[in-house]
Amino acid sequence: MLHANEDAGQQTDETLAGFAVSLSLVDVPAVVALPSNEQAASSFYRKLAEGYSVQQAVTAAREALRTSTGNRWQQPLVYLRQKDNQPYVLLQRPAVVSEESQ
Amino acid sequence: MVSYEEVVTKYPYPLARPLWRVTFTERSTGYRDPSSYARLSEAIIKYLTALLVGQYAAAGTTDFALNQQIRGLRQATAGTWAAALRAMFKYLTQPGKNLLMPEFVLFYNKPLAPNSAMLTCYQTVKNMFRLNATQPQAVNNFIDFMATMRNKVMHDAGRSDAQRNELATVMRAAIEELLSELDFLLVYWHMAITNVQVISQQHELYRYSVSKVTGMEIEPREQPNDSSLILEPERVYVNERHQSFAPLFSLEPILVYRRCSDCNDQQPQTFLANETSGQGSKYLSYQCSHTIVLTGADDPFNQLAIPTTAASPATEPVALFTEPDLPQLVLDFGNPQPDGSYWLGITSPRGENLSGRYKLPFEDNCIEAVARAINARRHADYPLVERLVRPGERKTVLLNCLRTLGLWDESHNAVVADVEQRVGKLLGNSLLADTTFKGQLSKLRHAASLAKGGSVVLIFRSEAAHKLATLPWELTLDSRQPLLHKGEPLLGCTRIIPANQPPPEPHPVGEQLHVLLVRAPLNGSPQAAAEALTASLNSLPDQSLAVELLATPTLSGLCERLLEEPTVDVLDYRGVVSAGSLLLTGQPPVSVSELLKLGCQS
Numbered sequence: 268m269l270h271a272n273e274d275a276g277q278q279t280d281e282t283l284a285g286f287a288v289s290l291s292l293v294d295v296p297a298v299v300a301l302p303s304n305e306q307a308a309s310s311f312y313r314k315l316a317e318g319y320s321v322q323q324a325v326t327a328a329r330e331a332l333r334t335s336t337g338n339r340w341q342q343p344l345v346y347l348r349q350k351d352n353q354p355y356v357l358l359q360r361p362a363v364v365s366e367e368s369q
Numbered sequence: 370m371v372s373y374e375e376v377v378t379k380y381p382y383p384l385a386r387p388l389w390r391v392t393f394t395e396r397s398t399g400y401r402d403p404s405s406y407a408r409l410s411e412a413i414i415k416y417l418t419a420l421l422v423g424q425y426a427a428a429g430t431t432d433f434a435l436n437q438q439i440r441g442l443r444q445a446t447a448g449t450w451a452a453a454l455r456a457m458f459k460y461l462t463q464p465g466k467n468l469l470m471p472e473f474v475l476f477y478n479k480p481l482a483p484n485s486a487m488l489t490c491y492q493t494v495k496n497m498f499r500l501n502a503t504q505p506q507a508v509n510n511f512i513d514f515m516a517t518m519r520n521k522v523m524h525d526a527g528r529s530d531a532q533r534n535e536l537a538t539v540m541r542a543a544i545e546e547l548l549s550e551l552d553f554l555l556v557y558w559h560m561a562i563t564n565v566q567v568i569s570q571q572h573e574l575y576r577y578s579v580s581k582v583t584g585m586e587i588e589p590r591e592q593p594n595d596s597s598l599i600l601e602p603e604r605v606y607v608n609e610r611h612q613s614f615a616p617l618f619s620l621e622p623i624l625v626y627r628r629c630s631d632c633n634d635q636q637p638q639t640f641l642a643n644e645t646s647g648q649g650s651k652y653l654s655y656q657c658s659h660t661i662v663l664t665g666a667d668d669p670f671n672q673l674a675i676p677t678t679a680a681s682p683a684t685e686p687v688a689l690f691t692e693p694d695l696p697q698l699v700l701d702f703g704n705p706q707p708d709g710s711y712w713l714g715i716t717s718p719r720g721e722n723l724s725g726r727y728k729l730p731f732e733d734n735c736i737e738a739v740a741r742a743i744n745a746r747r748h749a750d751y752p753l754v755e756r757l758v759r760p761g762e763r764k765t766v767l768l769n770c771l772r773t774l775g776l777w778d779e780s781h782n783a784v785v786a787d788v789e790q791r792v793g794k795l796l797g798n799s800l801l802a803d804t805t806f807k808g809q810l811s812k813l814r815h816a817a818s819l820a821k822g823g824s825v826v827l828i829f830r831s832e833a834a835h836k837l838a839t840l841p842w843e844l845t846l847d848s849r850q851p852l853l854h855k856g857e858p859l860l861g862c863t864r865i866i867p868a869n870q871p872p873p874e875p876h877p878v879g880e881q882l883h884v885l886l887v888r889a890p891l892n893g894s895p896q897a898a899a900e901a902l903t904a905s906l907n908s909l910p911d912q913s914l915a916v917e918l919l920a921t922p923t924l925s926g927l928c929e930r931l932l933e934e935p936t937v938d939v940l941d942y943r944g945v946v947s948a949g950s951l952l953l954t955g956q957p958p959v960s961v962s963e964l965l966k967l968g969c970q971s
Contacts, residue, residue, distance in 0.1 A: 284740055284839040291866045292835070296873055303943060305902055312906050315882060315939075316913040318690040322824065326861035333859060340859065341789075341843040341851065347865045347872070352699060352826050355872035357938060358882045358913060360690040361433050 284344060291348045297321045297355055300344040307331045307343070318360030321345060371549040381559045382582040383416045383624060383639045384548065387655040389585045391541075401537035407522040409544055410515040412655040414450045415641040417512070418442070419623035421457035423607065424469045427618035428461075434911075435460055438879030442623065442642055443650050443670055446934035447516035452881065454512065469617045470607075472553035477509045479550060487511040490543030494518050497536060498525075501920035508550055511543070520934050556610040557617075558583055560590070561626045561637065562602045573597050579614075580637075582626070587636055603627065605639060622669030625652055631659040642670075689878070695861075696816035696823040698809050702727065702834035711834060717809045718816045718823070725803040729837070730795040735770035736836055739792055742776050742784040743841055752783035793844035797852060800845060810852070817858055824861030825853065838864050876938070884916040885930060885937040889944035899943075 283300040290298045299321065301307050310331040314324035325345040333340035347355055371380075377389040391405045422439055430436055438453050458477055461468045468474065481488050487505065491514055495502055498521045505511040522536065564578035574597055580589045582605050594614040600606065605626045606616035628637045640652035640661055649664030649671075663669065701714030710728040717723060731739065745756035758764045771777040771784065774795065778785045785791060801807045817823025829838045843862050845852040853860040876882060884906070886899050899918050906916045919930055922944075931937060 284841070285737070288835065288838050288866070291838075294868060303898075305898055308902055308941075309905060312884065312914055312916070313909070316906075316909055316911075319692050322861060322863045323692050325863070326822070326824065326859070329861065330859060333854075340854070341841075344843070345863050346838065347863060348868045349865065349872045350868060350870055352697070352828070352863075352865060353872060354692060356692075356875040358880070359437075359875045359878050360913070361878055 287344060287346045291346045294348055296348050298344075298346040299325055300342070301325075301328055302332065302336075302339050302342045304332055304335060304339070306335045315357050318356060318358055320354030320356050321347065322354060371552045371555075373545065375555075376545075376548050378584045379555050380548070380551070380583070381416070381554055381557075382584065382587055383419075383559075383641065383655070384413065384551070384554075385584050386638075387412045388544075388548070390656060401534050401541070403522045403525070403533050403536040403540055406537055406540035406544060407519045408655065410519045410540070411447055411450075412641065413544065413547065414447060414454065414512060414515060414519075415623065418450055418454045418457065419620045419641065420470065420473070420607070421454060421461060422623050423618040423620045424461055424467075425457055426621070427469065428467055432460060434879040436879075437877045439622070440670055441877055441880055443644060446936065447519045448513075448935040449880070451513045451516040452935075455509065456879070458509070470553070470557065476550050476553065477507075477512075479508045481505055481507060481511065486539070486542035486546040490518075490539040493535065493539045494521065497528075497532065499921075508547065511547065517933065524932060553610075558608050559605055559620075560608060560614075560616070561587065561605045562600050563589065563637075565600070565602050566593075568595060575599070577614075582639065587638060603637070622650075625661075625663065625669060627652070627661055627663075629654055629657055629659045630661065632657050693820070693822070695820050696813055697826050698806075698813040698823075699826040699828060700727075700806070701828040701830055702837055704831045705833050711831075711837070713803065713806070714828075714830075715805055715809060718813045723805050723809070725805040727803060728799055730799040731770065731774055733836060734766065735774065736839060738767045738770035739774070739776070740839055740841065741767070742771055742788050743792060743844075746784050746786065746788045752781065757784060789841070789844050790846070792841060793846035793851065796840065796842065796844065797846040797848075800852075801847060810847070813860070814856060817860060818856065822858055822861070824863060826863045826865065828865045828867060830867050835866060838866060881913060881915045881935070882938050883935045884914060884939040884941055886916065886918045887922050887927060887940065887942045887944070888918065889922045889942070 287298040287300055299311070301311065307328040311324045311328040314327040315321070319327070322345060325343050329340050329343050332343065349355060373388075373392070377385045377392075379385075387409050391409055394405065395401055425432075425435060425439075435456060438456055442450065442453055458473070460466065462474060487508070491502070491505055491511065494500065494514075500517065500521070502514060502517060503510070505514050518540070522540075528536075559582040560579040561582050562577055563580050566576040568574040568576050574595055577594045577596060577600060578589070579594060580587050596614065598616060600616055601619065601621075603626050604619045604621055605624055606619050609615035609617050623642050625640050626637050627640060628635060629640075638654055638656055640654050642650060643653035643660060644651045649662055649668040651660050651662050653660050665671065696718035697716070698718055699714075699716035701716070703712035703714060705711050706726070708728075710726040713725040713727045715723040715725050729736075741757055745751045748754065748756045751757075758767065768777060772779075774791070776785050776788050776791055777783075801810075813823055813825070825842075827838070827842060829835050842864070843851075843853060847855050853862055886903065888896060888899050896918070903916045903918050906914045915935070919926055
């Protein structure tokens, strides 16, 4: 999985969406583009560590952006390369641990 | 200091025999091979893990996460073994837990002296392989480093004989020093149960024939031992210190005692867990290098944590966490129709399969122009710095598209400032023109407000629809409000480019997720932020994340790390994406195919 952090402050002449699609088409299972924001990145990884799917982790990052920046919540992108729409979980957790940490 | 002779005659066979073998080979060939010491390092890490897993198993295997971690050792890397050893140690040294070999604590936590051979080895290996590894402070840190060292050395090629000799020499000295610190093993002799006879069923008395699993050779003990203890044949037990026959714990499932079918020797020997095979668990002998496969009931991993009583905590199935099932509205973009619209499969939040149409609000050849216009406007220095048109590019088509769509500001000769809103409106009008979608969207919002979450899923099924995947769908407006944020909660948005395979299997409970941060700054340094993120995530209470910052953000640095263990699960890049490539420090751009090649090699 590649998690590409978009750094809007730097010279970028190509959209991350285009690059993300290129990666998906060569079978990278998940490509996530997040703006540079420590809270968003932290929320994203913490959710993965709690056993949530990539999809839910990106939503958590989106929420964090809405809280911390107000206007960049649209920017996280997630591309999945898989058969159907099932959650893509990277780490299994026992139910009791994850529920406690919610 | 324990001498080499003492190790090979008095230490447990799984340590003594591999050391003897390396020494014997060296003396025969007159050549020091660092790979031999890499294998020996692996054998030592596995044996130490077997010691702690054995003590954990004797205590009842009641920790679900540790049980999963043990099962994971059937397909583990050297780093995973070292991590499992650390996790076992942490568990067994908690208050209220019983470490049957208390000397292990002193051994594992012993600080390294400044003139330690382990430190010399660390320094040499670090310099030779240009590693970004922290200096070990104690034996346990060196054991972790051994895992890295093992991987580096096993994959090493093209080094001179002198360098290989230097490497092997420091590795040997470090291993001898490490083994010397294990001198408490001299009083815990190991034995294998070779035969069991029932002496008295009434009094539950058994007669055990045993072999001494000590030193270079496994030898039968002449006198059998009578005991009421129930011991399993073909298992190696560690005996209570200084006792003649007082088994403390067995070394299964990590270490097994079997005959090697590839050797002529009828004498069984010890094998250590190595990997899974199609049928069961594969075990490797570090004495003869042959493997055996144990399957079904003969596979000790299958017996681990299998309940002995209904009340045992290990018998209770532990449920895995599954995230709440939130409502979704799925849009599946199919093939374009003769009128230019795309067939749209719609799956409602209640699971009904519906259909609709989607017509792009602009020509296909304007998709990239729209994306680039938004991208340019996201830079604070635009239009002072040109972000839209690439050097040498003809901009006629680009600007024609933007003009047609009202996204070009003639007075400022730049993309309009409110480009995101205008594109959002275009996308919203086109999407909401389909009444089926519009109706289901309001149902999704209602369901999401009840479930406190929901999402829109976009599937780009047909090849022709792949280009739609680059559009900024998150900006879509419903009237004047963002489609994903018209009320609470904020909806998620996922894009799927379908493939034949399901998502990869997750790591089982107890394993870590390995994240590699790659920061390739052009201006300024994002290192401090990355270091803060690393520290914050690595300090999660259950250590489920292992985050590391790539020290050398170059192609070779990235390549080296991807070839190392532990395997990277998430590559987190921050830097510049240009013309289909990632820019790394001081390097030509890394293209998608190169990136994939690195990933495949790892």
